[in-house]
Every structure is written in structure tokens, then in C-alpha cells.
């Protein structure tokens with residue numbers, strides 16, 4: 145009989161609910177649990193790895209997870225070819241920024257860059273483009289550069305040490321999201337001693353590491369060959385840049401931004417001609433980075449302001465990657481660089497125009513073949529148009545630039561007047577620049593407040609000049625452990641850095657290198673400090689000098705002003721015509737100054753009219769240049785009224801004599817003594833007798849003794865009576881009338 149297994153039903157297992165077996169099992173279970181708990185409590189490391197293999201596996205897994213977290217793939221929002229990486233070359237003035245960019249461009253493109261202006265785009269590899277930008281040396285330029293830098297090359301003058309510009313830029317970078325940073329030491333060829341060079345390199349490297357991070361890359365450019373950095377070193381640097389991984393900065397990846405490498409003013413010229421300050425239409429060109437930018441977006445143009453984008457257009461890449469560049473024709477060459485502002489590439493950008501570069505062999509009137517053309521055009525006249533085009537090629541400056549630099553000569557002996565001076569003069573007249581003393585130097589150049597400040601700094605510095613003629617000054621930058629140490633070296637202002645230790649980096653080198661032998665700098669600083677101490681001692685001993693000490697800078701400043709004023713003093717026209725006078729106005733003024741110092745000081749604050757009036761009064765009082773024949777002190781300013789004029793007119797032959805005598809009869813000489821004054825010295829030509837006027841001044845009379853006086857008077861009276869009788873007999877008309885007639889003529 146076949147049994148169907150599937151249909152068979154088995155009795156299900158029934159566990160014991162009670163009984164001895166059940167109790168036994170329960171007990172066993174409970175025991176196990178208790179022992180587990182006990183073990184847990186007793187051994188907290190119960191869950192640690194029991195086997196080393198397992199431990200290794202778990203450890204490596206944890207590290208992997210952590211690394212994966214750190215390297216989360218960054219979402220690349222950009223499409224198409226990635227925009228070039230921006231390499232900002234930064235450093236103090238004259239450190240070699242332009243030269244480094246030129247050398248790198250030469251390395252990548254085999255092209256000589258004439259000048260570094262604006263961003264320079266080059267193709268550095270199959271998948272990589274780089275954009276080099278020179279960082280300006282002002283704080284605003286640094287802030288702008290920090291916003292778009294993917295890599296910052298910090299150039300440091302190795303022969304001098306770190307300068308403030310480097311640390312300022314590092315601080316700015318920290319605020320903007322720190323990009324990659326590499327240091328480059330230049331001017332190392334100025335070290336003659338190899339040991340000193342090695343030590344300096346080491347010291348600067350460690351300093352650099354402290355400021356950035358341990359192991360930060362620092363390159364050394366050992367010197368120049370044919371005015372360029374050594375090829376090998378540039379090659380190494382370029383390779384390093386080519387393989388560098390640029391970590392995107394999160395803020396930048398989520399915001400669109402453009403580094404403008406070319407701009408064009410599209411405003412109609414007539415509009416600008418009519419109103420120079422009209423709203424301009426400007427087209428900006430550049431690679432878009434970050435995320436997408438749309439029409440109508442509000443944009444901020446660094447240093448200009450906020451604007452909205454009226455339109456945005458995608459243009460063909462001016463410098464495409466070699467892989468992406470599709471040759472359209474045989475003449476299309478691979479373009480490995482694009483620098484419209486520097487005059488490299490097909491387009492050259494200028495202040496007021498955009499030039500298209502056409503090769504010489506493609507154009508007829510190129511300047512290059514000037515000599516050849518002179519040869520070929522022999523015998524036949526050159527075309528007028530050709531001559532004009534060639535003359536245009538010779539111009540170096542635009543009309544605007546020429547006008548800016550031009551000056552006119554108003555007076556032969558005066559310095560030339562430039563347009564800015566004229567503008568300043570007008571400003572002064574208008575009272576806009578009341579305090580702004582823009583003066584014309586003897587060489588014709590304008591000296592602004594900044595110049596004055598510079599001069600002051602220089603003059604101050606010259607006070608503490610050391611033996612080398614290098615002046616120095618130091619101040620602390622707020623909120624920083626660095627101290628600024630300003631020096632003037634070869635006419636250049638260098639802002640050295642003193643680190644927290646209080647010792648200048650440069651001095652440190654000397655200290656390290658020259659051990660016991662005191663270096664120049666140290667010696668000079670010693671001498672400075674001793675000088676300062678001496679000054680302090682002097683101050684303590686002599687109270688009178690305190691004032692000078694307090695006003696030291698002011699008085700120095702005044703000294704230089706006085707000298708400059710004297711040197712600028714224009715010759716007076718009066719002196720030129722009448723010659724140098726012994727008693728000049730300044731000496732008179734000085735005399736006045738001595739007597740009435742207070743009054744003169746007050747003159748400063750008197751209205752102009754009052755001052756003029758007082759000066760005029762001074763003239764009337766006889767305070768005029770006595771040698772100056774052109775001035776008639778007592779008569780010039782005498783005012784005659786109408787009545788006086790009439791009286792005077794009547795005293796002449798043409799006037800009415802009778803009226804004159806009636807209106808204002810002159811006191812008729814009553815006494816004979818009065819007559820004396822009228823006649824004065826007299827010589828009788830007929831008789832040959834001489835009659836001298838005897839002075840009857842009080843002063844003269846006082847000198848004559850009283851007894852003799854009476855006798856002399858008697859004699860003189862007798863003489864005069866005789867003389868009068870004689871005169872009357874000779875001239876029939878009255879003497880008095882004659883006197884009246886003569887008086888006005890005197």
C-alpha cells in the first residue's frame with residue numbers, strides 16, 4: 145500500500161510546561177544569563193577585538209570611511225571645459241613679479257611677453273589652462289586678487305627678507321578662503337657667501353612654514369641669466385604648477401564670478417562727446433567661473449559698484465584646450481595664449497581702442513620694412529597716404545597724454561605751468577583747497593600733500609640716518625605679532641618685518657652669520673639708541689630745550705619751508721628796474737616785527753582790507769623804501785578836494801589872482817624875519833655881493849649864545865633894510881605880488 149507522505153499529519157512538539165526537566169532547563173538558562181552579566185561588569189573590554197586580524201580589518205575600514213568622507217566628490221557645476229586656474233603673483237615692489245610671469249609664459253608658450261598687463265591665459269597641458277595675474281601693490285588690489293586666486297605665488301626678496309606686503313596678503317587670503325600658496329625666493333644671486341645663502345634659505349623657509357603650514361612649498365630662483373630666471377628653475381616651478389591639484393573653494397563654487405581679461409566701451413562716441421559723464425555701456429569679457437550667470441543678475445564690479453547685467457552672451461573660447469580646439473581651416477593655428485591687455489594674441493587692447501594684430505608679411509605699410517621701403521621707393525614719390533600711415537606709427541603718445549604732460553611758460557623766469565598746476569591754482573582761488581597746499585616746485589613738478597608728507601618722513605628719517613645713509617622707522621601693525629620696519633634703501637621705501645622676537649629678520653641673518661662682529665645695521669641701531677639716550681639726558685638737564693624737543697619736528701618742518709620759500713622767491717619787478725635796494729621791504733617789515741610782534745601775529749586774522757589799509761598808512765608815515773624813486777610817499781596819496789583845486793588854479797597866471805587872495809590869503813610876511821625864509825640865499829649879480837640865508841630855526845638859535853644873538857640880529861636887519869631899498873629902487877612893482885606869483889611854482 146502506497147502511503148502518501150504529503151497527506152501525513154505529524155503531531156506537533158509540545159514543550160514541557162512543568163516538571164523536573166522544565167525546572168532544570170530554567171535553572172541552566174538563568175545561570176548562563178547571570179554569568180554573562182557578571183562578565184560584562186567585570187571586564188569592560190569584553191567587546192574589544194579578540195583577534196588581531198579582525199582588529200586590523202576593522203581599523204582599515206574605519207580609516208577608509210573617514211577618507212571617503214573627506215574626499216566626497218565635489219559636484220562640478222560647470223559644463224564644458226573648465227575655466228583656467230588663476231595664479232596670482234604677489235610680492236613687494238621690484239621683487240621680480242613681472243619677470244617671473246614673463247619667464248613662465250616663455251616656458252609654456254615659447255613666446256616673449258612684451259609687458260605684463262591684465263590676466264594672461266596660457267595652455268599648460270592637454271586638460272589645463274592657467275591665467276597669470278600680477279597682484280598690484282596696494283591693499284585694494286590685494287583684496288581683489290584674493291577673491292579670484294586659485295594659487296598664490298608669494299615672491300620674497302631673499303637678499304632683504306620678508307616684507308609687510310607678503311603678510312598683508314596672507315591675512316587677506318585667510319579672510320577670502322585660503323587658496324593654495326607657494327613661496328618663491330628671488331634675488332638670491334646677491335649673496336656672495338654660499339654658507340650665508342644656505343642659512344638664509346633655511347631661516348626664510350622655517351619662517352614661511354610658521355606663517356602658513358609646515359612643509360609649505362618654497363622655491364628658490366638663484367639668479368638671472370640674460371635678464372631671465374634660470375630655465376631649469378622655471379621649468380621645475382612650471383611643472384609643479386602643472387600637476388598641482390586645486391581644491392575648489394566652496395563659496396566660489398556656489399557663486400558665479402568672472403575675472404575680466406578684456407573690456408570694451410560700447411557707448412556711442414557722439415554721446416560721450418556731448419556729455420563726458422554720460423552713462424556708459426561697457427562690454428566685459430572673461431571666463432565664467434563658479435556657477436551659472438543669468439541675464440538681469442545683480443553683479444558687483446570690484447572697485448566700481450553694483451550693476452545689473454542687461455545681457456550675457458556665450459562666446460567661442462579665445463584660448464581653447466588643444467583637445468577641444470577644432471581646426472576650421474589650414475590657417476587656423478593652435479592658440480596657446482591669450483593676453484589682450486598685454487598685446488599678445490590677435491587682439492591688442494588699449495585705453496581707447498582695440499587693435500587687430502596682422503602679421504607683417506600680410507600688410508604693406510608695416511613699419512618694420514622702413515629701410516627696405518626706403519630702398520624700393522627710391523626714384524618714385526611715396527604715396528601721401530603711406531607717409532601718413534607711417535607717421536602715425538611713429539607716435540608714441542596719444543594727444544591726451546601729450547596734453548597732460550605739456551606745460552606753458554608764462555614768464556621767462558618762472559617755472560613752467562602744467563595743466564594740473566593751473567587746475568590747482570583755480571581750486572585755490574575758488575577756495576576749494578584751502579588747506580591743500582599744492583605748490584609748484586622749482587623744477588616745475590607739483591608737490592602735493594603726499595609729497596610734503598614724504599618729504600617730512602624723509603626729513604624726519606634724515607635725522608636718524610645711519611652711516612649708510614639708510615633711514616629707518618618702525619611701527620606696529622594693529623592686532624598682529626608683526627612689526628613694520630620702514631627703511632629707505634637706494635631711494636626705495638621698503639617695509640621690512642620684525643617678528644615677535646623683536647629682532648629684524650635681516651639683522652637676524654647678520655647676527656647669525658657674523659656672530660660676535662657687530663653688523664652695520666646692528667651698529668647703526670645701537671648708535672641710534674645711544675643717540676636717543678643722549679637726547680633724553682639733555683632734556684633732563686636743560687629745561688629750555690624741552691620746547692625744542694617737543695616742537696622738534698615742527699621746527700624742522702618750518703625750516704625746510706622757509707628755505708623752500710626763499711628759493712622760490714620771485715624777483716620783484718621794481719628791483720629789476722631800479723636795482724637792488726639796500727633797505728628792502730622785508731627789512732622794514734623785520735623792523736616792524738621786532739617792535740610789534742603781537743600786531744603782526746594778529747594780522748594773520750585781520751580782514752584783507754584792513755591789512756591793506758594799515759600797509760597804506762605805513763606808506764604815508766614814511767615807511768617806504770627810501771631808495772625807491774618810483775614812490776612819492778607824501779604826495780601820492782594826498783587827496784585834494786574840489787575847493788583846493790580851485791584855489792590852486794587861481795594862484796596861476798591863468799586863474800583869478802584877486803579871488804585867490806580873497807578866498808585864502810596867504811599869511812603876508814609881517815616881520816622881516818619871515819621874509820628871510822622867503823628869499824633864502826641871494827646873490828646880487830650886478831654888484832657881485834653874496835647874501836646867505838641865515839637859519840633861524842629854533843634848533844639853530846639854541847646853539848647861538850644869547851649875547852651875540854642880539855648884535856648879529858641888529859647887523860642883519862641893517863643889511864636887509866639896505867638890500868630892500870636897493871631892490872625897491874630897481875623893481876617898480878610890489879615885492880609881495882612877486883612872492884605870490886612865485887609861491888605856487890615852488
Ligand SMILES: Nc1nc2c(ncn2[C@@H]2O[C@H](COP(=O)(O)OP(=O)(O)OP(=O)(O)O)[C@@H](O)[C@H]2O)c(=O)[nH]1
Pocket residue numbers: 235236237238239240241242243244281330331332333334365366367368371
Ligand atoms: N639680481 C637679480 N635681479 C632680479 C631678480 N629678480 C628680478 N630682478 C630684477 O629686478 C627688477 C624688477 O623686476 P620686475 O619683474 O619688474 O619686478 P616687479 O615686482 O614686477 O616690479 P613692480 O611691478 O614695479 O612691482 C628687474 O630689473 C629684474 O631684472 C633676481 O633674482 N636677481
